[in-house]
Amino acid sequence: MRLSGPLEHDNIVNGYGLRAVLWTQGCFRRCKGCQNPETWDFNGGFEVSVSEIKDRLKKFKGQAGITFCGGEPFEQPEDCKEIADWCRKELGWNIWSFSGYTYEQLKKAGGAKWEFVKSLDALIDGPFILEQRDLTLKFRGSRNQRLLHLKNGEIIKEE
Numbered sequence: 001m002r003l004s005g006p007l008e009h010d011n012i013v014n015g016y017g018l019r020a021v022l023w024t025q026g027c028f029r030r031c032k033g034c035q036n037p038e039t040w041d042f043n044g045g046f047e048v049s050v051s052e053i054k055d056r057l058k059k060f061k062g063q064a065g066i067t068f069c070g071g072e073p074f075e076q077p078e079d080c081k082e083i084a085d086w087c088r089k090e091l092g093w094n095i096w097s098f099s100g101y102t103y104e105q106l107k108k109a110g111g112a113k114w115e116f117v118k119s120l121d122a123l124i125d126g127p128f129i130l131e132q133r134d135l136t137l138k139f140r141g142s143r144n145q146r147l148l149h150l151k152n153g154e155i156i157k158e159e
Contacts, residue, residue: 001079004045009060017064024071029100033130039071065094077112084119094121118153
């Protein structure tokens with residue numbers, strides 16, 4: 001798996017509660033005004049095995065969950081899903097992800113992308129649009145983005 005930075009813990013800005021954050025490397029969207037342009041290059045960052053990520057995550061104490069950020073987590077959906085499912089089963093964490101894709105695009109794409117969606121408790125979807133930037137939104141950067149609470153891939157609530 002290709003990451004853009006070290007695993008974080010005790011993060012309070014990428015979901016509810018104290019959270020571990022996994023920063024994926026690589027994004028095709030390249031949104032104007034993106035806060036993480038260093039994560040765009042698919043050859044950037046560094047490689048790490050999924051088992052090493054799990055070993056590091058199990059050392060984090062007091063976390064409510066994990067959030068997948070990027071880059072674009074849905075460009076590495078198989079690895080993200082494996083980590084998400086393991087975090088839920090082994091650590092009892094809830095699972096969030098950010099994505100420049102919309103929920104509808106991920107559902108239509110199917111396959112590994114949709115399987116990863118089905119592992120999530122929450123999805124912040126949609127590309128960052130600089131002209132719709134709004135710093136008052138919780139966990140989102142622009143008004144087009146949604147915070148979707150999910151169960152088995154189905155939307156149960158939108159914030």
